[in-house]
Amino acid sequence: MNENLPPPAPAINDWLIAATRRLSDIGIATARLDAELILAHTLRVSRTYLHAHGDDNLDDRQLEIANARLDLRLDRVPVAYITGHKEFYGKLFHVTxxxxxxxxxxxxxxxxxxxxxxxxxxxxxxxxxxxxxxxxxxxxxxxxxxxxxxxxxxxxxxxxxxxxxxxxxxxxxxxxxxxxxxxxxxxxxxxxxxxxxxxxxxxxxxxxxxxxxxxxxxxxxxxxxxxxxxxxxxxxxxxxxxxxxxxxxxxxxxxxxxxxxxxxxxxxxxxxxxxxxxxx
The missing domain is CATH 3.40.50.150 (Vaccinia Virus protein VP39)
Structure with a gap:
């Protein structure tokens, strides 16, 4: 085994658990929801998909993007600005x-x-x-x-x-x-x-x-x-x-x-x- 190889990208569940913990640590009450919204947006899937495919591994590019977006949320950037949309009265609205x-x-x-x-x-x-x-x-x-x-x-x-x-x-x-x-x-x-x-x-x-x-x-x-x-x-x-x-x-x-x-x-x-x- 080559010890210089980087560790494999985490599974969906593992990333969500780690992200939720980091968001909770700075007092964000909606930590788990925010983590799911960020990862679902990154993977272009629904939150239901995340729940059903928790053991699937992220690839390196997905991990890089998800982590960058998580860093924005840790800086208290609202999720809507990270994903570019927000639901209102049952419809998604583009926001900037x-x-x-x-x-x-x-x-x-x-x-x-x-x-x-x-x-x-x-x-x-x-x-x-x-x-x-x-x-x-x-x-x-x-x-x-x-x-x-x-x-x-x-x-x-x-x-x-x-x-x-x-x-x-x-x-x-x-x-x-x-x-x-x-x-x-x-x-x-x-x-x-x-x-x-x-x-x-x-x-x-x-x-x-x-x-x-x-x-x-x-x-x-x-x-x-x-x-x-x-x-x-x-x-x-x-x-x-x-x-x-x-x-x-x-x-x-x-x-x-x-x-x-x-x-x-x-x-x-x-x-x-x-x-x-x-x-x-």
């Missing part, structure tokens, strides 16, 4: 570091949209302000096909990502580069927005250091952009129209009170979502 990663909390906005449409089924125009990857607006267009959807962002790079997701999901919507609703020339029946609302002083996970700051943080305790959007509703939102926002629950009371000054009545809160309706 130009966009915020879609979060499960945002799905409550789609649930509130469903309720709003039950009350006013004749609405037609919906705008997704600060669309990022397009997760909210594209999901709305996919589920409620009668809607005329416009995806708005002030980042050209984010709109490129949103356009890619539009094509991948075979959904139709307009794209508009605009600072909030400044360049939106119509009157919307529904405005949806997951704008930056994180206060820089809040405790947060290290993963957010890798997300675009302009998509995450806002001044005035995180409320600056939300309040600016509310200020635009007198001219941009139709009578009886709906404004559906995402914000941290600790901000909801302040948003609801501020919105009253602009004829927006609180209808319902669900998770991180706030549903307001314009009275007149």
């Amino acid at each position: 570091t130009a966009t915020l990663i879609p979060r499960p909390e945002s799905e409550s906005l789609i649930d509130l949209l469903r309720l709003a449409l039950l009350e006013t089924p004749t609405v037609s125009r919906l705008v997704d302000v600060g669309t990022g990857s397009g997760a909210l607006g594209i999901t709305a267009a996919r589920l409620f096909t009668s809607l005329d959807v416009t995806l708005i962002d002030n980042s050209h790079q984010a709109l490129v990502v949103a356009e890619k997701n539009l094509h991948q999901q075979a959904v139709e919507a307009r794209l508009l580069h605009s600072d909030l609703l400044e360049d939106y020339s119509q009157t919307a029946d529904i405005i949806m927005a997951n704008l930056p609302y994180v206060d820089r002083d809040w405790e947060r996970s290290p993963e957010t250091d890798h997300e675009p700051a302009e998509a995450l943080f806002a001044s005035k305790q995180g409320l600056a952009l939300i309040e600016r959007l509310i200020l635009q509703t007198p001219n941009k939102l139709a009578i009886n129209g709906h404004l559906i926002l995402e914000a941290d629950p600790v901000q909801h009371r302040s948003i609801i009170e501020f919105a009253k000054n602009y004829n927006l009545q609180h209808r319902q809160t669900e998770g991180y979502g706030v549903w307001l309706q314009k009275l007149r």
Whole structure:
């Protein structure tokens, strides 16, 4: 036997066990899941495949790529940026570091949209302000096909990502580069927005250091952009129209009170979502 030969590449299970241990050691709660997602992406297989083929050995190239991606995760790079996609409302969305990663909390906005449409089924125009990857607006267009959807962002790079997701999901919507609703020339029946609302002083996970700051943080305790959007509703939102926002629950009371000054009545809160309706 040649003692100078490198050791053989590990089996799938062995790599997963070692990777899970390393991720757990730095406090990542989803260590096993993250390890499986990284390896499945590297091998271009499902997680189920990993479970069924745990004794299969990786080859040297697979091991090199998997380890490089594991190193990124150990640096607290989010898994979605490593794999290039994130699931939202049952569909995979392409993401890059130009966009915020879609979060499960945002799905409550789609649930509130469903309720709003039950009350006013004749609405037609919906705008997704600060669309990022397009997760909210594209999901709305996919589920409620009668809607005329416009995806708005002030980042050209984010709109490129949103356009890619539009094509991948075979959904139709307009794209508009605009600072909030400044360049939106119509009157919307529904405005949806997951704008930056994180206060820089809040405790947060290290993963957010890798997300675009302009998509995450806002001044005035995180409320600056939300309040600016509310200020635009007198001219941009139709009578009886709906404004559906995402914000941290600790901000909801302040948003609801501020919105009253602009004829927006609180209808319902669900998770991180706030549903307001314009009275007149």
